[in-house]
Amino acid sequence: MKEEIQNYLNLHKKLIQELESESPCTIIKVSEAITGSIKNKGTIYLCGNGGSAADAQHVAGELIGRFTKNRRALPAISLSTDTSVLTCIGNDFSFDDIFSRQIEALINEKDILWVFSTSGSSPNILKAAKAAKEKKAKLITFTGRKGSELEKISDICLSAGTAVTSLAQEIHQVAYHLICKLIEAPF
Secondary structure: OHHHHHHHHHHHHHHHHHHHHHOHHHHHHHHHHHHHHHHOOOOEEEEEOOHHHHHHHHHHHHHHOOOOOOOOOOOEEEOOOOHHHHHHHHHHOOHHHOOHHHHHHHOOOOOEEEEEEOOOOOHHHHHHHHHHHHOOOEEEEEEOOOOOHHHHHOOEEEEOOOOOHHHHHHHHHHHHHHHHHHHHOOO
16 A cells, blocks of 8 residues: 555656646746736636536636635636536537537637646537637646647647546646636736
8 A cells, every 4th residue: 555655646746847847837828818818807717527627616716716815806607517507408408518508608709718628538628628719718728648639729738747637637736726826916
């Protein structure tokens, strides 16, 4: 058991080192894009499946509530939180449409869609990303694997550099907490 723990922690350390060396510019770009959108009266829409849906909700909470300082509420909506809308779309259309249909109704060119997909290939996330691009919104993606289909259509992508879902989500959390901290500064 100790060996299993140590192996996992070693993988985590390696990914944190890669985040530290490869991703500061990406983190800054994401922060600047979000800050610019909010200052331009845009909204940050977020989505993901499973644990990534929880990450989307987490970020929306940090932006609307607070991260480290009291400041005005920042406009953010997690598209995975309205069970009536999700089940209506899933039932009347398909699960692949649960986010894209909401984007069709809500998003515009001042907005950002921030998606979380550790595989970078979830059909409903890809469909949402394409819908946002059609509406001329900026697309920010957090993926696990480098070179995914999702990364190829992104305006800004932070890839955790691993196919291990739990590790990718942990790297994403470090990165989005840094982003939340940077976003708060001008507000």
